[in-house]
Amino acid sequence: RKEVEQDPGPFNVPEGATVAFNCTYSNSASQSFFWYRQDCRKEPKLLMSVYSSGNEDGRFTAQLNRASQYISLLIRDSKLSDSATYLCVVTSTSGTYKYIFGTGTRLKVLA
Amino acid sequence: DAGVTQSPTHLIKTRGQQVTLRCSPKSGHDTVSWYQQALGQGPQFIFQYYEEEERQRGNFPDRFSGHQFPNYSSELNVNALLLGDSALYLCASSLSRGSYEQYFGPGTRLTVT
Numbered sequence: 001r002k003e004v005e006q007d008p009g010p011f012n013v014p015e016g017a018t019v020a021f022n023c024t025y026s027n028s029a030s031q032s033f034f035w036y037r038q039d040c041r042k043e044p045k046l047l048m049s050v051y052s053s054g055n056e057d058g059r060f061t062a063q064l065n066r067a068s069q070y071i072s073l074l075i076r077d078s079k080l081s082d083s084a085t086y087l088c089v090v091t092s093t094s095g096t097y098k099y100i101f102g103t104g105t106r107l108k109v110l111a
Numbered sequence: 112d113a114g115v116t117q118s119p120t121h122l123i124k125t126r127g128q129q130v131t132l133r134c135s136p137k138s139g140h141d142t143v144s145w146y147q148q149a150l151g152q153g154p155q156f157i158f159q160y161y162e163e164e165e166r167q168r169g170n171f172p173d174r175f176s177g178h179q180f181p182n183y184s185s186e187l188n189v190n191a192l193l194l195g196d197s198a199l200y201l202c203a204s205s206l207s208r209g210s211y212e213q214y215f216g217p218g219t220r221l222t223v224t
Contacts, residue, residue, distance in 0.1 A: 004153075032211060043201055043215040044154065087153055091211065098167050099144065099203070099213060101153030 001026055004090050006102035014110050017078050021105045023088030024070045033064055034089040035073050038104065044087055047073075078109045113138055115204050115216035123222045124192050132187045132219045136204030142166075143185040144213060145177060146201040154201055160185050161207055189221075197223045 006023045013019045025033075033050035048055065050062040050071050061074040071090075075082055088102040116135045124130050136143050142161045146154035156169035160179035179185045183204075189196055199220050203213035 034212070041199075041220075043217050046212055046214065049212065092167075098156050098159060098169070099146070099154070100156070101146075103151070103153045 002102075003027060003100050004088055004102040006088050006105050008103055008105060010106040010108050012108045012110055013078055015078055015080060017109075018074065018076050019078060019107065020072055020074045021086055021088075021107075022070050022072050023102050023105075024068075025088075025090045025100075026069070027090070027092075028066075028069060030090045030092070032091040033062075033071050034099075035060075035062055035071075036087040036089055036101075038085045038087055040085075047086070075107075078107075080109050080111060083107055083109045115202060115214055117200075117202050117216035117219050119219060120217065121220045121222075123224060125224055126192055126194060128192050129188065129190045130192060130221060132189075132200050132202075132221075133184065134187070134202030134204075134216055135184045136202075137214050140204035140206055140214070141183050142205045142207050143179060143183065144203045144205070145185070145187045146203065147171075147196075148199040148201060148218075150198075157187065192223045194223050197221060 035047040036044035037047045038044045050064045054063045059076045063072045085104040087104045092098040118133045144159040145157040148154040158168040159166045163179045174190045176188045199218045201218045202216045205213045
């Protein structure tokens with residue numbers, strides 16, 4: 001079983017739609033969680049950290065469910081510019097915060 | 112405030128050759144991590160450097176080695192290149208204390224022929 005699993009998609013949604021991605025992780029002792037956004041042939045950019053209480057940044061909401069070992073990302077009112085690959089990241093427990101990435105979920109927002 | 116920079120941006124090498132990639136971290140950051148990203152995959156952790164030492168290593172052979180300099184910049188060296196080493200190599204910098212958020216450079220795209 002992969003350490004971090006994501007549905008690769010693609011998710012094709014119309015502008016204005018709400019879309020949600022889930023990501024599951026296998027190590028229950030994982031400490032920190034992030035969502036990154038990656039545009040085609042570019043570097044990953046930090047979208048948001050994911051906190052136990054859940055957190056929101058504008059149209060984006062991230063949630064963590066430690067009991068079920070998954071994190072989620074909700075995007076409301078999708079824009080064309082949201083089209084990208086969304087990478088789920090879980091850190092290792094070694095104390096050095098090695099990032100473990102999922103394979104990413106592709107989102108395409110259609111006009 | 113300069114972000115993470117990497118050089119070169121693109122590189123073409125032949126099987127068996129050696130390559131050195133370079134990274135300068137974001138201002139104020141002291142930790143550098145290297146990742147390999149193959150097409151269609153998420154980045155895979157190679158190793159992390161802090162205080163000029165390799166602090167943790169991923170599942171990569173000894174052909175992959177690195178170095179961190181006193182100014183926190185870092186190099187990734189790959190010896191005896193294989194076709195399968197063709198990938199985007201990403202450097203990320205972070206602080207050794209705090210939120211541990213990592214910020215990525217634009218990457219070096221290595222093609223091995």
